[in-house]
Amino acid sequence: MSFLSVYGWFFLAIACWLPYPLPAMPLTKSAMKRVRQSEKRRDALRPFKTRMKNAMRSLQELAKAGKKDEAAKLLPTVSKVLDTAAKKYIIHWKNAAHKKSQAALLVAKIGK
Numbered sequence: 001m002s003f004l005s006v007y008g009w010f011f012l013a014i015a016c017w018l019p020y021p022l023p024a025m026p027l028t029k030s031a032m033k034r035v036r037q038s039e040k041r042r043d044a045l046r047p048f049k050t051r052m053k054n055a056m057r058s059l060q061e062l063a064k065a066g067k068k069d070e071a072a073k074l075l076p077t078v079s080k081v082l083d084t085a086a087k088k089y090i091i092h093w094k095n096a097a098h099k100k101s102q103a104a105l106l107v108a109k110i111g112k
Contacts, residue, residue, distance in 0.1 A: 048081075049090050055081045059103055068110040078103050 026032045055078045062071040079100050086096035 045088060045090055048085055048088055052081050052085045052090070056099065056103070059106065063106050063110050066110060068107065071107045071110060075103060075107050 026035050055074070059071055059074050059078050062074060082091075082096040082099050082103075085091050086093040091099075
């Protein structure tokens with residue numbers, strides 16, 4: 001007897017009353033492998049996503065503070081980080097281009 005056959009109805013009854021859906025468990029070997037692969041990839045790509053968010057946040061904070069020189073020095077770094085994120089398929093390359101354009105516009109508008 002498997003865990004699901006014993007407790008399946010119990011979890012199904014609980015799931016009906018929950019305000020959110022329960023995540024589906026993988027049933028086949030290939031689906032289980034896919035879950036393992038996606039977790040591994042997510043852990044490997046997390047630092048790049050964090051670096052991208054931190055770079056964008058620091059640029060916005062410098063822009064709010066009106067520090068144009070420091071923001072202009074940070075702009076190439078932000079551009080590089082966004083290109084890396086696009087290269088690793090964390091974000092779409094057009095999304096990266098849009099973010100770079102907005103960052104450049106943000107720096108250009110400081111002090112005006």
